[in-house]
Amino acid sequence: MRFTVERRLNQPRWLVVAVPIGSVVVGLAVSAVVLLATGHDPLSSYRQLFDAAFLSTGSLNQTLIAATPLAFTGLATAAAFRMRIFNIGAEGQLYMGAITGAAAGLYLGGRGGPSAFVIAAMVFMGCIGGAAWAAIPGVFRAFFGASEILTSLMLNYVAAQILTYLIFESQSYWRQTKGFNATVFPTGKPLPSSAIWLGPTVHVQGGITLPLGAGFAVLAAVVLWVLYRRMRFGFEVQVLGDSLGAARYAGVRVRRKVLAVMLISGGIAGLGGVSQDGDFRHALDGDPNGLQKQAYGYTGIVVAALARYNPFAVVVIAFLIGGLANAGNTLQGADFPSGLVGVIEGIILFCALGGELLVRHRVRFVPRTRTPAVAAPEAAP
């Protein structure tokens, strides 16, 4: 017996449901082996994981905090990848959005304008910051054909250096310079109260604060969906993604479209950055052991892939992965090494992504025969 993997001619609908469930179940089963081998009860571990992610008091609050930035970076990635523009730079674009958004919040908030205006300005400036950073690889791709994969990735490191420089290595506008604490350890200047995003509170689980950023993420998903599914722009970019030649022939202005997609992608990532300032940190977080260690931009790529670049699915998957991250954090401890948490998260994500193969392809078992009729095509060059 041998088996071949071949493309499905048609994709049965039930597969779209069965494969993700099956993949996660397989992931849990494989993880169970690892858990048993390390002396942990898999069922009680999974139960704790689930409790910590969604059920116990305050867990949804924490899950939303973890999920919100992933929704932004997931959407940013999906917006570009869908069109086969591989923007790996959501991480750096998020930092730049955090920087420009915090500047707007510090400046306007300090002048005592109404909160809604300050927040709107922060959102706008965050998008601008992210989009501007994405424009760099966008221009190089559109006009010089440079691989946006490499340029956007490299710019992540540059953005990280800038972020650290602003708080740790300079007396910048973003850095807190007053008080004894500020001399002991560098921190960002706290945002004025009018620049802090106050989300509505839902009275379940002892009060869940819905981050304003989570609302913006859902809004961004709707806008993306309309733009890509209901507008001419989306169609043209889709054609471009499928075939450059066909797009040119149809009169699509390729450079503009590539640039536009990068700007949209970067803008969404930048919005995620300013949401970090306004929703959660209430200052620019330049600590290399803070925002930069979370690697939201890279996890966003996994989120986008699992969601098959569908904006609404991105939001759902971000929520689930946010829950997984939150739960993993709760689960780790003296009797449960953080490495084991990472292994389990990795297995589940690996299986979920690997399972995707089975939606579009099928595995067929071919009996091994010695007839030349089967062997001949293989031998052909």
Add this chain to the structure above:
Amino acid sequence: MTKRKLALAAAVLVIAAAAAILALGTSPGSAKSSGTFKAAWIYVGPHNDGGWSQAHDAGRLYVQKALGSKVQTTYKENIAVGAQLQQTVASLVSQGYKIIFGTSYGFFDKALAAKYPNVLFEQATGTDVAKNLSEYFGAAEDTVFLSGIAAGAAAQCNTIGYVVAYPIPEVIRHANAFALGAQLAHPGIKVKLVWTNSWFDPAKEKRSAQSLHGAGACVLGQNVDSPATGQYAESVNVPWVGYDSDAQKFAPKSWLTASVYNWGPYYLKRVKAAMNGTWKPGFYYGTISDGFTGLAKYGPDVSAKAKSLIAKWEAKLRANRGAEFTGPLYDQSGKLRVPKGKKLTVQQLYSMNWLVKGVIGSPKG
């Protein structure tokens, strides 16, 4: 359209399936309302990093051993400030932990302490004190200074390489103390810095050590958390001074010594106080004389002369904490920073932003 709906349905079903599996599982392990007192530690790196976090974990185990079944301890490792720290504290509080030690700057502040008024917080290396928030650290600069003597005495050339984390006062004062010690044993020696901008990054630490060695350093030292510098030093056969924990096993031949912390007794005292209700907020600054800091045992290449110089200064520092920062002290540009006979206060040490003469590198990173 339908495909998308199906994908969403799939996601919902995954949750349902997971819930079903979990419902079949045994009851959750979080047994509440037992008589044990729960204490937790939050680390910036792995609990077995061979340095800073490992020293804290040794302190946790010391508490666990001393109090036995009366106390339940746990730790959270590799925690970043920001969202992850907030999640970690929230989950520890909901699991009934009553005292939480945060072992890195930026973990706790007054706002966080105010959010959980029934939980006691203690933070290493910080400054904020509140009703339920204490700060603790100690005069590691004194023992780092002693370890600098060992480095200076071992140097056959005129440059020591020092791998440093962040350009912040804590690290700057340790680098200064190290340089002053080295200069005492080896007048005129230079201490060259390379910043890693991370507390724990073995790969970067190794690269930094490599570049320092390449730039002519014949002894290596460090103020970062992993023993990667030592492993590199061992591979190129140059002496090494560690930090935080006794890490001789990582570089048996290169090992000279290290300034090490003994967090255990402080932790035990504070956990006991929390248990019997006598806990009070404060700012603890441990010293050599109360056993908080010390020198790890010497490696094979520390000369008898170096040992006697260290012993002499150790006696001095026992009687007079921070004596190495007594003037006259000059900064890199040769400007007199501490006049003759004056000594820096703890507050001045906590905000030190200048490097002493003979250090090569920028205090801004």
